[in-house]
Amino acid sequence: MKGHPTKEVTQLIHEIKIGNVEGSYNITAKTLQVFKKIINGQRWTNADELMNLVRTQGHILQSAIPQETVTANIARRILKLIREEFDLLKAKVHQFTDDQASMSLHKLVTQTSNDVSVDYTEPQQGLREALLDHLQEMETELETSSENICAQAEEHIHSSEVILTLGHSRSVENFLKRAVKKRQFLTIIIAECAPDCRGHNLAASLATGNVEIIVIPDSAIFAMMSRVNKVIIGTHSVLANGGLRAACGSYTVALAAKHYSVPVIVLSPMYKLSPLHLCSIEQDAFNLVGCAEDVIEYDSLASHSAKVYSPIFDYVPPELVTLFISNIGGHAPSYVYRLLTELYNPEDYEM
Amino acid sequence: MPSTGDQKIDDAADVRNYFLKLLEQDRDLSSGIAAIKTLLMILEKKQFDTIHILHTTMRDAVAAMRNTDLSIAAVVSGGELFCRFITLSLDDKHMEECRQIMLHRGKIFLTKLLNSRNVIAQQAKKFVNDGCRVLTHSRSRVVLKALISAAKNKEFHVYVTQGGPDNSGAQMVSDLEKAGISSTLILDSATGYVMESVDFVMVGAEAVVESGGIINRIGTFTMGLCAREMKKPFYVLAESFKFTRLYPLNQRDLPDEYKYSRKHLVDVSKVHPQVDYTPPAYITLLFTDLGILTPSAVSDELIKLYM
Structure with a gap:
């Protein structure tokens, strides 16, 4: 065009x-x-x-x-x-x-x-x-x-539960803040999400006397999962099949949760629903690579010979997601196609 | 009344012959489309006094077409869709007027269906990437079309199973080679062997059932199981006239006339089934002329139509 x-x-x-x-x-x-x-x-x-x-x-x-x-x-x-x-x-x-x-x-x-198109x-x-x-x-x-999503926090988080999240999503931050206000004895485990480590910011923002915050490195996700009641994460966008394009590390979290049968709840306002399919992992525009210096310093010895990548996103397949919470309620991944037909006209899927 | 009985048999034979001739003339024609074409011909040629007669005639014609040695899945779904579409056009108009409207609609319906393979090919070709390896089961015309249209600007390799008992996989391989696509013919039993080296599976379907699962040539379910075990995407390409109102729970639950050819129906204990049922859990996506659907979206489409 x-x-x-x-x-x-x-x-x-x-x-x-x-x-x-x-x-x-x-x-x-x-x-x-x-x-x-x-x-x-x-x-x-x-x-x-x-x-x-x-x-x-x-x-x-x-x-x-x-x-x-x-x-x-x-x-x-x-x-x-x-x-x-x-x-x-x-x-x-x-x-x-x-x-x-x-x-x-x-x-x-x-x-x-034959000609049904409106003039x-x-x-x-x-x-x-x-x-x-x-x-x-x-x-x-x-x-x-955001407020509508938060309003559902009480339905999903109960007292004395252990919640795990990853990185720093604004929806998750507000959601958890609401839960902390209403519920007691919560434990929130935050995977830091290296190399940006934005999980630290979330920990700082959530820290009040009322809740126990545990920050863990990404490598400890699996080890911690056995004691977790619920995983609550945000996402960058939701794809047409109900899969996620979320922060790198989300796939690890989702797989670990699957292993221990922990429900994975994804917070996603309706504007993040995209009528796109993942054709292959190498699809253009699916992933981005971040700054390599965060992973290994430019002047370190290893950086002369090693290749360094820092991908930003993960694809999480729909079968690993238990529930989407959007501003209009909760939906299963298999229902995403229905929401999409309500939101957009199929003729506009291809821009 | 014996006379009307004879009349009926004659009609049935005519219908069958017309139907078979259509399929013979155009080898690329799907049996579902041929069935719809036949029904349209009947609508054109015959006079009907009441809707009821029209309905019985249509039903008899579908029954006659089911009585051939071809796989009946698409005939049943195509015929049912056509009959459904006739009842939808009922108004309090004069019968002849009704017939004209139906004929007109029928022809539009047909042109749309004839284009559906192209629509599907356009959608599916985006999923075929440069350098990838595809596994397909036997011969499917819609898969062939999708692969050929993808091959215009990409290079990839296709593994084709022989597809017993009639080994139409060999035909598929020669069709692919003719289009300049490199391909390998493998045994049906080698599905598990090649699965680790392919990127995804792409198969056609004889029918798509209400659960979102498919009925297809025997061996498709095996392929689905292997693909699931090795975490490979399993894509199905099917035109929308193959959507059928059937909800099989397992293989045994499939009606016998889907599974066996007519001459074996008397005693099926010693013969081999020709199709199997692949449950929706094994299917990643369905590419149809209605768009790219998840298996759960199929029942939605059927409900919308038959509500």
């Missing part, structure tokens, strides 16, 4: 690349703002033009920063929103929009004409206003998503 990035998109890409905007939540919020500006400020006369605009900018974002899937997810959601609003404004019955939503066996059988080029009055209203709703949903 050809096109030039708008000024805001260029700015966003730059800020994400230099690390000014980091964390899935911040990136999602910023992306949403950028698209809001595009809908508000750019010149477009009909839904088709707008969809092309969103698609182009989404594509640019995705190819510039392929590891951040949330940007494309937001673009997909906005595309679906445009379709829905357009259909509603055309005074179609609600059921019709439902039918439009996905390719199904039912649709295959009942469709009457989105028809100009619609009030589309812009309606869309901006909905974007406002989306923003609110985004802002409250």
Whole structure:
């Protein structure tokens, strides 16, 4: 798809690349703002033009920063929103929009004409206003998503339980803080997640008198697992089959948990659900390698002859995940496909 | 009434001949599509006074087509899908008007189904990477198409099992070689041997059942078991008209007419089954013209249709 990035998109890409905007939540919020500006400020006369605009900018974002899937997810959601609003404004019955939503066996059988695609080029009055209203709703949903996840903490964490987590996920931090407030005698084991060791920050942030915090090196995960009641981790994104792209070390945690039959709970707000499949481990844009200096110093003797890698992500297959907790409730990995069909239009899976 | 009885038998023979001729003319035609084409022909040629007669005629025709020596799985699912689609178009219109609508719909339905193999090939080719090794079972036209379209810009190697009893794996290998894809023909019993050296398994299916499992040529289940044991992804490529309303619990639970050819149905104790059932737990993903589905999404699709 050809096109030039708008000024805001260029700015966003730059800020994400230099690390000014980091964390899935911040990136999602910023992306949403950028698209809001595009809908508000750019010149477009009909839904088709707008969809092309969103698609182009989404594509640019995705190819510039392929590891951040949330940007494309937001673009997909906005595309679906445009379709829905357009259909509603055309005074179609609600059921019709439902039918439009996905390719199904039912649709295959009942469709009457070859050309079912709606003509989105028809100009619609009030589309812009309606869309901006909905974007406002989306923003609110985004802002409250963390709180909605935390609200479920009490259902999953009980007194005197031993919880293990890895690294430092903001959702997990808030979730555990809520649990610590409500429950007593909790023990929280934090794997430090080398080489960044962001687990130390989590330990510092959780340390109050009320809870026992144990920080362990990643190598001790298996040894500690036998006494753990629950594993609670965050994730970078959730893939279409219910698998995870999570911080490096998550696979180790999940496998150890499987060995001892410990439930693995993954906290993931809805905007992290991506309609992507892992075609192979070597897939472009699946993994990143971090700075090698954290693993071994540049001037050390070994670094002359040794190759050093510091991968950022792990793929965790869906069969190792027990439950996803999102801002709208708990789901099994096998249900992710269903959530995806509700969130996005299948035509937008490929940006 | 003997006269109507004779009439019926004649019809059945006609239907069967038409169906078999379609399959003979085009070797690449799936039996499910041929069944739908036959039903469409009947809809076109015959006059119906009531929906009830139409229904019985359709049911008789499907029964006639089941009465051939081919594997019946796709015929059953295709026929059922077509009949379902007829009832969905019921309105209080005049019968002749109804028939025209049905015919029109039927033709669109058919063109869509004919394109489904291409759609699946486009999805599946992304999973075939440069330098990878693929294991497939016997000959499947949709797998062949996917591999050929992947071979346009990638090099990979395919292991093909012979696929007894009719050894159509040899045909698959020659088809692959013709398309410039390097391949090896292996014994069905060598599945376990090659499993450690392949990257993933890609098979077709005769039918996809409600649980998300598949019915396919004998040996597929063995392959699924081996793949699971060695942690290799097991991909299934199947067109959506193969979705069947059947929920087998185990191998014995599969209806006999799926497992044995017609001439053996009288006594099955001494003959070998032609298909087996692979439960959903052994399947990683299903590639269909409705999209890439996890096994759990299959029942959703079927419920949506037959609710």
